[in-house]
Amino acid sequence: MxxxxxxxxxxxxxxxxxxxxxxxxxxxxxxxxxxxxxxxxxxxxxxxxxxxxxxxxxxxxxxxxxxxxxxxxxxxxxxxxxxxxxxxxxxxxIQKNVMRHLTALSSWLGSKTPWSSQEQLKFINEQSNNLLTYAGSLLGGLAGGVTGTxxxxxxxxxxxxxxxxxxxLLLRFVFLWFPRDSHEGVEDTLREMQVIIKSYLFGLLIQITYMTVLLGGILMIIGIKHALLIGIIFAFLNLIPYVGALLGNIIGVLLTLASSEELWPVVAVLGTIAAVQFLDNNILMPRIVGSKVKINALATIVGVIVGGEIAGIAGMFLSLPIIAVLKVVFDRSEQFKQWGVLFGDERPSRSPMEIPVLRWDTKAIRKKLERENEIEPTTKKEKDNLS
Known part of the structure; x- marks a missing residue:
């Protein structure tokens, strides 16, 4: 043939x-x-x-x-x-604090720009009307959204x-798609997928817990109002890679500004979030979830955006575990290994344009790149625990 x-x-x-x-x-x-x-x-x-x-x-x-x-x-x-x-x-x-902050901002703008207080008030009223119009159309769309939810x-x-x-029955269906001589590889792929999904999702549950307790607890000790609310909102939004942390910071600042007459709590909230996030990213989360599959930042960001476009918030949450599963499947497939490389973080230290051996698809090269990027292989013990 x-x-x-x-x-x-x-x-x-x-x-x-x-x-x-x-x-x-x-x-x-x-x-x-x-x-x-x-x-x-x-x-x-x-x-x-x-x-x-x-x-x-x-x-x-x-x-x-x-x-x-x-x-x-x-x-x-x-x-x-x-x-x-x-x-x-x-x-x-909150309403009183917001008005106080707006008045202070108006005075500052009046001293730094040619806009008078009357012009600022007119601008705010115009934008408020636009916002109300937008909110009305948004609420109309939410009616369908609530039904879908x-x-x-x-x-x-x-x-x-x-x-x-x-x-x-579903596992039997999967095995029947492949010839008998490849069933061992299919079984290894399925077990590895299960290890990755469980370690990732259980790690996220632990992350939500300690982020809420740690961030909310520190903010409560400092004396920030609504500390636990800021903690739990940031913990859940932090599950969305890159985008969620930014949104969590913005919401934390807005809640703090609305609840305080002074500006120092905003600095305290931003500093605490930055410290907790550094601890989470560099010490806690790598130890909890491990590093069996590393997805590069480009694939993560594109996946989050595509997932959000396809299925909204649910798609953004699901994007990373789906990419991780696809990478496991692609790495095990001879036809689609290049897609596994595209999603992964096994970054060569030298250019394949200079080192021809990096263009080859061999197990030795892949293992060398995994060691260089500190990616742990799935152990036999972990696979056996899922039997």
Whole structure:
């Protein structure tokens, strides 16, 4: 049989990726809750196995695991809503502080620019009217968004239950796609994917906890109002790579400005967030999640933006674990290894233009790059623990 030319194969790959992206965009309403349920079901597997080992019926073990998840999410929602209610009770003081800051800003602008107080007031009124018009159209769009969110939340537990219940059937379906001689490689890929997803998602849960406690606790000691609210908002937004931390800083500053008559708390909040984030990025998170798969910053940012465009906030949260899973699959596939290199952070210290050996696709070179970039291989023990 005549072999397909390399250029034709690459053209087919690009065309396939285009149509795959098109299908994802068209089916995002189905795929977003299904992918979220897939990742959550992998997280629930240890709890499910715990109940199965104690002779629970399969459906009951899945149901109890789901109930534990719902209780945990309910506690998070209750904690967040209690902090919001405290913020609402302080609304009169917040309104007074905002007016004081606006008056100070107006005086400063009046001294530095030719704009008078009347011109500034006219500008603010015009922008307020524009903002109200925009808010009206936004609320109209949110009506459809709320319906979509309710459908998403309603489908999620159903999908989780069915994915856990039919997991063996789904695994058999995956193996039947491949010839027998490649089943060992498929099994290794599936186990490695499970290790990556579990270490990443459990690491994120731990990160949310210690970021809320650490950031909120330090801000409370300093004397910042709504410290816990700032902590939990930043902890959740920090899950969105790069973009989330920026949004968390902005919201933290706005909440502090609205709750304080002075400016020093803003500096304290920014300094505390910077210190906690440095600790998180360089010491805590690498030890918790590990470095078995490193995604480069370019792929991360593009993935977050593309995920946000396709599925909104859910897509931004899901983008990084999806890229990590795709990298594991691509690294194990002879046809798509170049895509695994594109997503990864195994950066050569020298240019392949100068060192021809770096252009080759060999295990020795890949392992050398992984050692240089401090990427840990998945151990046999970790794979066996998932059996």
């Amino acid at each position: 005549k072999e397909i030319p390399l250029t034709v194969r690459r053209s087919i790959e690009i065309t396939g990726l285009f149509f795959l992206g098109w299908i994802v965009v068209l089916g995002k309403g189905l795929l977003a809750p299904l992918l979220m349920a897939f990742f959550i079901s992998i997280m629930l597997l240890p709890l499910y196995r715990f109940f199965r080992n104690r002779k629970f019926p399969e459906a009951l073990a899945i149901g109890v695991s789901l109930l534990a998840l719902i209780v945990a999410l309910g506690l998070i929602v209750w904690f967040f809503s209690s902090q919001i209610s405290i913020l609402i009770r302080d609304f009169p003081a 309710l459908i998403f939340l309603g489908l999620l537990p159903i999908y989780i239950f069915l994915l856990l219940f039919y997991r063996n």
